[in-house]
Amino acid sequence: DADVTQTPRNRITKTGKRIMLECSQTKGHDRMYWYRQDPGLGLRLIYYSFDVKDINKGEISDGYSVSRQAQAKFSLSLESAIPNQTALYFCATSEGQGRRDEQFFGPGTRLTVL
Amino acid sequence: AQSVAQPEDQVNVAEGNPLTVKCTYSVSGNPYLFWYVQYPNRGLQFLLKYITGDNLVKGSYGFEAEFNKSQTSFHLKKPSALVSDSALYFCAVSFPPGTGRRALTFGSGTRLQVQP
Numbered sequence: 001d002a003d004v005t006q007t008p009r010n011r012i013t014k015t016g017k018r019i020m021l022e023c024s025q026t027k028g029h030d031r032m033y034w035y036r037q038d039p040g041l042g043l044r045l046i047y048y049s050f051d052v053k054d055i056n057k058g059e060i061s062d063g064y065s066v067s068r069q070a071q072a073k074f075s076l077s078l079e080s081a082i083p084n085q086t087a088l089y090f091c092a093t094s095e096g097q098g099r100r101d102e103q104f105f106g107p108g109t110r111l112t113v114l
Numbered sequence: 115a116q117s118v119a120q121p122e123d124q125v126n127v128a129e130g131n132p133l134t135v136k137c138t139y140s141v142s143g144n145p146y147l148f149w150y151v152q153y154p155n156r157g158l159q160f161l162l163k164y165i166t167g168d169n170l171v172k173g174s175y176g177f178e179a180e181f182n183k184s185q186t187s188f189h190l191k192k193p194s195a196l197v198s199d200s201a202l203y204f205c206a207v208s209f210p211p212g213t214g215r216r217a218l219t220f221g222s223g224t225r226l227q228v229q230p
Contacts, residue, residue: 004157033217042204042222043158058136090157097201100146100208103218105157105210 003027004106006091007082009010014110019078021093021109029097032060032074033103046089049074081113115165118207120158120221127195130227135190135224137205146208148218149179153201164188175199178221195228 004025011079013019023032035043037060045058047066055066063085076092078085088110092103118139127133139145146165150158162173169181179190190203205221 035220040222042120043215043220045219048217074202100163102148102160102163103158105150105159107155107157 004091004093004104006089006106006109008109009107010023010110012114013081014114015080015082017081017113019081019111021076021078021089021091021111022077023074023106025072025091025093025104025106027044027093027104028071029093029104030071031093031101032068033092033094034064034074035092036060036078037086037090037108043090046076078113081111083113086111086113118219118221120205120224122202122224123222124225124227126227126229129197130194133192133195133199133207133226135203135205135226137188137190137221139186139188139205139207141207143209143210143222147179147181148206148208149173149188149190149205150204150220151175151201152204152223160205161190161228186200195226197230198230200226200228 007022033048034046037043046064049055049068052068054068065077088108090108091106094101094103148163149161152158162171164171164181171180177192181188192219202223202225204223206218
């Protein structure tokens, strides 16, 4: 969905490097999310933000940090990348109603850590 | 533990036949339930959701899902499968307030393969 964009789309890096994945949205949504997808494990939530001043850890936040620079931007950082962080990363957004709202996903970033 | 499960890694069906992709949940209280689809090299797309009311929910691309509270299931169905339905399908649950989970929890995904 072009309303949610992610950069880069693909990235290969080495162990120990710092990596930032960026997400931007034009949907005007307050809520933004970062997931990682691994085969057989579905999507697992890394961090989520319900507004610019609200940042929350998800189920697998260790080794990751986030920054909500504006309503439209939510970045995910790997401070020191390790090989088991190789995965497909998705950003998503939803409106402010919370529980009942569907999420809109970006196209994903494929990250490989060597 | 409160969770959502998709018991089948893959479902194979012939084009024109009905399809079912299974999802069960384990949640105390009243969850909200969702289905998403992921086509190759794409992000997830919303298909349908159950919030309250009629147990049969209709969604995009001719898909529907039936909420069954007694069996804690939310199976995805389509009366006549198309080859273009081949994709990865995810069930997701939004847990009630007080569970400590404020965002969606996804199942592990089921790959649907529709043969011509």
